[in-house]
Amino acid sequence: MSGKEQSDYSDFDNTWVYRGRPLAKQQRKELISSINPSVCHVHGISAEKEHEALLFNLVRIMNTGSEVSMLNGEISPPKDQPTIKEARKKIKKAADKLSAAHEMIHDFIGDETVRALLERSDGWEDISVLLPVLGRVATLLDEAANYKGNQGARRNPDWIKNFCDECNNFWKLHMPGGTSLVYQNEQESPVSEWVYHLFKELGEFTELNPKDSVLFTHAKRPNR
Structure with missing residues (x-):
């Protein structure tokens, strides 16, 4: 462990939030002492402190609810909002x-x-x-x-783009290899495996449990 000053992020109440509330002490402990070292070990990440900060930022991003928009004159809720x-x-x-x-x-x-x-x-x-x-x-x-609305396919939540962008930025700075997310082949790239690991781990942590299709469809159409 480096000589850098350690932090439990308890002083970031207005930034590191969980469903609109500051992360509880036990939640911060789980991210710092359990999830972060486990993910870093699996994927060979040595920049553990920077990865720790990334996890807190990703939790904040995932808990930023999407806006309900209008599509062709109809109300169009995204996947992270009620139908x-x-x-x-x-x-x-x-x-x-x-x-x-x-x-x-x-x-x-x-x-x-x-x-x-x-x-x-x-x-x-x-x-x-x-x-x-x-x-x-x-x-x-x-x-x-009595409003019927548009019953078609719903768009991905707004946070998925920021989630993937933050992951790509971390990988560019601290890990070798490309940052393209591909989930079409049996043999996924290291960055794709890592992002999927975070997606599932933090999805469970935040209790959002988004479907795999949210990540997979964004990876195929990152600009949408």
Whole structure:
């Protein structure tokens, strides 16, 4: 081990994040003491400290969620965001509950005993204003839940390009051989094997577990 000052990255709370939160001490320890030495050993990487910093940066990159864009006038969620079907299901569930609540309140609001109880609450008179709003919100949600959208193939998450670029930059600086990522042949290049190893290891670490196709399709079409 070199004489460089060691760091557990605990002072990088605004940079090394995990799902919007700073990495916990145990997570930093796993990256530093387990994942980094293991990957370096398998792939013959001597620049362990630089590789350690790379791992933290890759975790940050992977936890940067992609934006949902429009494609040909239709909403187009990338692979790391919920599908339209999943989003519709969540919205529909909320719409149904709000609609049921609106109907229930509307039905019992004329009950004198209910009214007597409500009058004990501060601002009870606002119900006549809020009730129509509740119904309108339920209607808006129901309309959104009926959106069909584009059900075709989804694009790769935005982070995969930055992930591969950072890996290529590290390999250029610290390892011999080319940096082209090829996953079409049985005999993969050293850099391809290493990037795939990181992709799987950090995919499990972040609990994102992206499909192999995310990496493979980017490797074939790196500019897309």
